[in-house]
Amino acid sequence: xxxxxxxxxxRTSLPLIQIQFQGYFIPILLDxxxxxxxxxxxxxxQFKDEMKVVASNNRTFGVEGTEHESDVVEFSFEFERQTYTxxxxxxxxxxxxxxxxxxxxxxxxxxxxTRFMLKHGWVIDFSKPSxxxxxxxxxxxxVE
Numbered sequence: 001x002x003x004x005x006x007x008x009x010x011r012t013s014l015p016l017i018q019i020q021f022q023g024y025f026i027p028i029l030l031d032x033x034x035x036x037x038x039x040x041x042x043x044x045x046q047f048k049d050e051m052k053v054v055a056s057n058n059r060t061f062g063v064e065g066t067e068h069e070s071d072v073v074e075f076s077f078e079f080e081r082q083t084y085t086x087x088x089x090x091x092x093x094x095x096x097x098x099x100x101x102x103x104x105x106x107x108x109x110x111x112x113x114t115r116f117m118l119k120h121g122w123v124i125d126f127s128k129p130s131x132x133x134x135x136x137x138x139x140x141x142x143v144e
Contacts, residue, residue: 001080001082001131001132001133002130002131002132002133003017003080003130003131003132004128004129004130005017005124005128005129005130005131006129009129014029015029015030015032015124015126015129015131016028016029016030016108017030017079017131018079019077019078019079019110020077020078020079021047021050021075021077021078022047022050026043026077026109026110027108027109027110028108028109028110028111028112029108029110029111029112030112030117030122030124030131031111031112031113031114032114032117032124034111034113034114035113035114035115036060036088036089036113036115037086037087037088037089037110037111037112037113037115037116038088038089038090038091038110038111038113039051039073039088039089039090039091039109039110040091040108040109040110041090041091041092041093042109043109043110044071044073044088044090047075050075051073051074051075052073052074052075053071053072053073054072054073054074054087055071055072056071056072057069057070057071058070058071058072058089060089068091068092070089070090070091070092071089071090072087072088072089072090073087073088073090074086074087074088075088084116084120086112086116088110120133121133121134122134
């Protein structure tokens with residue numbers, strides 16, 4: 001995969017991608033300074049039936065740098081015709097993410113951290129700008 005980030009860099013100066021989740025396109029920040037994935041509580045509430053709670057009262061640091069207890073949810077989303085199932089920490093109601101507006105129509109609702117990028121071999125190339133995959137698909141063993 002080699003996904004250009006030119007449009008998001010021109011509009012926001014941020015590495016943003018759009019995932020598909022439950023028929024909606026949702027902007028996500030690729031955050032090289034974050035270890036975890038985060039989801040806005042409004043999105044988690046709206047799609048609570050599609051998100052499985054895998055941990056409760058998880059202690060984490062929010063976008064604004066303060067410690068919170070939050071639930072962790074797991075859900076699947078699509079990006080570039082590939083499905084990913086990942087865990088996301090639900091941010092507290094009054095989080096700094098709600099202040100990040102991409103434009104008058106869209107607001108940032110999720111963050112993907114470095115753990116996800118390492119797991120899937122994603123690399124952000126700020127010189128291009130693009131996100132690409134280093135990992136090569138496994139070739140199944142040929143049976144003779």
